[in-house]
Amino acid sequence: MSLAFERVPAQPVPEHARQHMVRMRDGLRLATDVYGHDRGPGPAVLVRLPYDKNSRYVFFDRVAERFTARGYVLVVQDVRGKFRSEGATLGWTGEVDDGYDTIEWVTRQPWSNGAVGMFGDSYYGFTQWSAVSSQHPALRAIVPRVTTTGVRPGLATYDASVAQPCWLEGVDYQAHIWIDNETYEYEADLTKRPLVAAYEEAFAAIGKRSDGFDLAVHGIELTAYNGPHPYDARPVPVLHCVGWFDNLGIAHMRDYTELAKRPAWAAVQYLYADTIDHENYFLEQAPVQPENDHMADDAALSTMLDAYCGPALEFFGVFLKDEAAPASLPRVRWKLGHAGWRTSPAWPPPGAVPLDLELGAAHAALGPLPGGTLSPAADDAADRSEEAVSWRYDPDDLVPSAVANTFMQLHGHPDESATAARDDVLVFTTAAAEEPLDLAGPVSAVLHVESTAPTYDLFVRLLDVAPDGAARLVLRGCVQADAPGPWQVGLGHTGYRLRPGHRLALMVASSDFPNHVPNSGTAENPWFTTAPKASLQKLTTGGARPSRLRLTVLAAPAGPEGGERP
Template sequence: MAEIQIEFDVPAQMRDGTVLRADVYRPGGTGPWPVLMVRLPYGKQSPLMAAMLDPLAAARRGFLVVIQDTRGRFASEGPWEPWTYEESDGYDTVRWAAALPGSNGSVGMCGGSYFGNTQWMAALSKPPELKAIAPMVTWSDPDDGLWTRGGAIELGITAPWSLMMGADMLMRRHSSDLNGLVSGITGLVQDLDGLAGGGYGELPSGRFPAFARHEIPELGYERSRREPEWAASCRVAGRHDEVDLPTFQVGGWYDIFAQGTLDNFTAMRGAGRSATLVMGPWAHTNQRNVVGDVNFGFAANSDFMGMRGRLIDMQLDWFQGTIGENGEAPEPDTGKVLLFVMGVNQWREETEWPLSRAVDTDFHLRTDGRLTLEPPSTAESAEEFTYDPMDPVPTTGGALLIAEEFRPGPLDQSAVEARDDVLVFTTEPLAEDLEVTGRVRAVLFAATDGVSTDWVARLCDVDENSVSRNVADGIVRVRAAPPGEAAEHVVDLWSTSIVFRAGHRIRVQITSSNFPRWDRNLNTGEPEETAATGRVAHQQVFHDPARPSRIVLPVVPPA
């Protein structure tokens, strides 16, 4: 395997004549070898690609590795339209790669985020040579983490991603016009650099001005609203039963697509397919052991995996068992679940997700900022605060992929919790460890004097030094709300796995914004595509016997 051969920019013609190009890594010898393929829009030698797959290491393990620029990106021809062509191009590329000299005719795909979705799209197109996929940190429903969350726009990722992806497009557009290129790139970089300093605040958020200034495609929120049918071009949700392949799925508790990874896994297992799941304490682009303010221990590092070895080697071992020379798809009941349990900072092997032994347990919002297992038995006064969209609660940690000034992961919440527009409810110190593993939701009985508003809930772990750090959060956008009338709202905080240690306290924050992670609700009821003027909203959260606001935690009983 020492003499790896590399061919650069190998052409593959798609069904409409467009030529896409790939780098091909061949092991030494004559083969035949199984094909391991990546299709991505970020450049074939980009650090993002290398973080997901080391092509030399894979070739040394006996894989013919194909790394392709997607349509309209870098060395590949055609127009750049996010998502549009990935299903058909995925099909054509798999068939082309399977016929390359040295291929054994079996193809597997790997990679994460956008190029996790290119795997799902290729799998949905059903090329006969595709035998296995290993999508990492990618979504299931684009309206649950990619374009929107709970009805609010994922502005945090939409703005920087679209601007960054515009650079290659501008270079193509101005390839023979140096002055135009300099001017275009300069303006793009200025907008990208200026996001955290005020650029995120441009309105309307649903038709973001920077995209129009540079005439670049955006992540897809705006187009999906104009063309609802087009939104299916990257939606996996609802189609899992069409994918008759084994999957190896990897996600992180602080990844922007954490729930999508879990949803993809449960849907594939529900469809009777073999599926493996690994969930670390990681953020989207950070699979190391330090995430945010917390060191989860070296066992959490993806290069160690609690003495299991490198995550990439675990994946390559799996591929050798599915597309190798004697590879056979594993039986549906051979899938594994490997969870990192935060708090105790340990990997734990399971056979299912969600855990059937977890018990949904209500922790009730109470007067004087208390959070108790006991529901209110008598009338308690509603909590009130004022939400000003021109002074929103700043994003501080969480499952983020936004401008680099905003760090993802668990961060100190003291500045957030000191604000007048953030309600805080806290338990007494725990007498013993309490494990929460599964999907978290908040049930709020709340009212606003606006016709539309947002409700944000955040679960936090308060340590023995009274430092509060975020664990999970979520948002729900309320439209056409009867002003001043209390209604029940459910906020999906997605899933987590954490042990709240004895002596720690559980805390819940309730507010109406988390900006710029999610766009601000201007409280006017106008569509996000046109709204440009905000109003202050007066908010109420109720907790009495008839309106028991609470957070529901999936508590795992001690073994």
């Protein structure tokens, strides 16, 4: 029986938009909607995306109402090979030249005064960085949201400096979005071995395949920038809109911190960090109830769009319309989870200091919470005895991911205490907080681990354990290891208040399915293995090999709850 799938075509162009087929330098034409075209010359905001410019998923007819009301022309374009646009369908390629050519077209229109900004999430954040690489002189400001300059669709988008497990969600995305102009909805049977067979079944049913998928499963990286890398391009003012719960958050904050090292970029970059996931669900509403679900409820969508558009409109007011001086914008505006908004001149904020917690009581780490201990590292830690604990990796009994779709992490925001109780998971927990503990900056773990296999994965989650025992995600990260540790696992940045009575827990496992492809346990590509190998991992702590969690915390609580609102 053939796999069932649904083909999703382009939705109608709204009546209040005017669609143009804009010609690129190679003669191909890209479908481009213009909102606010019936006004005199003014600044334009450009969005270039692959998700159907007219779909409810991207809601640009509603976004346009907010931008045109503030005097902007909003220009929204299907990228090459997607929906109404012409050309071959292969993401992350061609965006530099297409971005330049589209900006050039915008500047030649009667409704344009020559000033262009760009806006948008995820892939349409990446197209902004591609336009930066093109170095068109009319590009005056960008607002990339929950995105990255990097191009690693088949790998976890965490730390590019170390090997990463295969990010199944990223490759699955290729197999649904990047086949042809339309998108395809289907459920791949991820129990198949080899795993690639699940997608071969889908491509056979559809009658087409995804070139991006084929590149990703073979580990072939795409060449995105035929111009300079954005870091090396002409700086433009940038408002990084980061989500503390975004699955691209580590990569996005890497862009921010790398650009902060470059004086010309540092002078024009700003940070706006909210407690959101990739799909713009909020921590304060998690788990999301129907009345707060903007994917399904129009009133909830309207409320979300005010928060979604507001920072960009303020930023463009400064850099596209000269309504205020740049000094009027806080350099960093960040939300402290469970407390509220804060501003600071830099990130991490002044007063943030490292706090090292050492993993202890390893003998208790296998089993339910609280497991082993997390306690402040002492000066005499080297005098402590080493201790170790082993855990298994069984490809026939994989550790479940917290959610099947990490783009919507906060929609369900589940209790992970049952996962922490598995006998193939390690967990280490702090004592209950007596006072608020404010996390404000990067978090990482240094783990001394070895394995019986030549390759193994380390998946690390930082959890908030409530007084009732429920454990919910704060941060996560992973590495793919090929030797004994120590391995540093970056968990990204956060602004998060651990409330009195709550505890932090560090969870360590060797699988995370279905978010990631199970390790083959050998040198074989895990997409093609039919018999992945089990293994045994051992973590050591104490003595000369202390395994540690490093937090960045504020030395004093960050003001009253509620905080400053943006």
